[in-house]
Amino acid sequence: MIKILSDSTCDLSKELVQKYDLGIIPLYVRLGDEEYLDGVNISPExxxxxxxxxxxxxxxxxxSVEDISKYLDPDSSDEYIIFTISSSMSASFNNVRLAAEDLEMSDRVYVIDSANLSTGIGLLVLYAAEMAKAGKSAKEIVQEIENTKAKVCASFVIDTLVYLHRGGRCSGVAALLGTALKLHPRIAVADGAMHPEKKYRGPSKRFVLDYVKDMEAELKNARPERVFITHSGCDREIVEAVRDYLSGLGVFDEILETRAGGVVSSHCGPGTLGVLFIAK
Structure with a gap:
């Protein structure tokens, strides 16, 4: 049997986790001296x-390696495909690899560095689960995922620069100027790292829709299976406006909405929204 797992940064909803029979390995979130499990006992709010x-x-x-080992059964014949957030952002990939080595399971534990985050990972996870259900072998699934990773289009637009500044990803001067000028940067994931792209201005509904509309050509050339709207807590009206726009393109079989988990939300802050998909 092939089991598909991911660390919690894939930001998949409980409904999707259940539907696709996935395993989720939570990362830690630390608030001062208190430690919590992402998606388990702490909320973004x-x-x-x-x-x-x-x-x-x-x-x-x-x-930790010990934590991850609890998700692996050395006495079974199961094969495991485990996705992690980009190895340039976390030790998650390396710790999964070490756990497999410690249990002498490296021959049947396939660790995939997603080179991505949030539902940029989730898109790959669901694709792998569909291939497993279709009877593909673990090696076939891993090879196809490796061929697909570079086609994942993951980006998001930030409402406030305050949280990026607190996390050391934005200078104090830039955060103050951005706030004063009401600038909202678009951040894209490429080569396993986050890169700032263009900036938007205006109220939330306007800049979010401008961001989405700028991707129209890419969205029309996307794989039709699904597109994610992933956000860290946006007004319902804004999310529905994005959904209506995507629906109007007539491209996607399903439009999925998920909330960003604690790890992603803690760095980007509330009001962040991304549209994520796989290019053809």
Missing amino acids: ELYKWSDEHGETPKTAAA
Whole structure:
């Protein structure tokens, strides 16, 4: 049997995790001296409250080798395909690899460095689960995923620069100027790292829709299976406007909405929204 797992940064909803029979390995989120499990006993809203009260970004950490080992059964004949957040952003990939080595299971534990984050990982996870259900072998699935990774289009637009500043990803001057000028940067993931692209201005609904509309050509050339709207807490009206726009393109079989988990939300802050898909 092939089991598909991911660390919690894939930001897949509980409904999708259940539907595709996935295993989720939570990362740690630390608020001062208190430690929590991402997606288990801490919510993004609690993270925002703590961050605002303390003026700093929560710390995050990968699951330990010992933690990961609990998800692997050395006495079974199961094969495991495990996805992690980009190895340039976390020790998650390396810790999964070490756990497999410690249990002498490296021959049947396939660790995939997604080179991505959030539902950029989730798109690959669901694709792998579909291939497993279709009877593909673990090696066939891994090879196809490796061929697909570079086709994942993952980006998001930031509402506030405050949280990026607190996390050391934006200077204080840039954060102040950006806030004063109401600038909202688009961040894209490429080569396993986050890169700032263009900036938008205006109220939330306007800049979010401008961001989505700028991707129209790419969206029309996307694989039709699914597109994700992933956000860290946006007004319902904004999310529905994005959904209506994507639906109007007539490209996608399903439009999935998920909330970003604690690890992603703690760095990007509330009001962030991304549209993520796989190019043909």
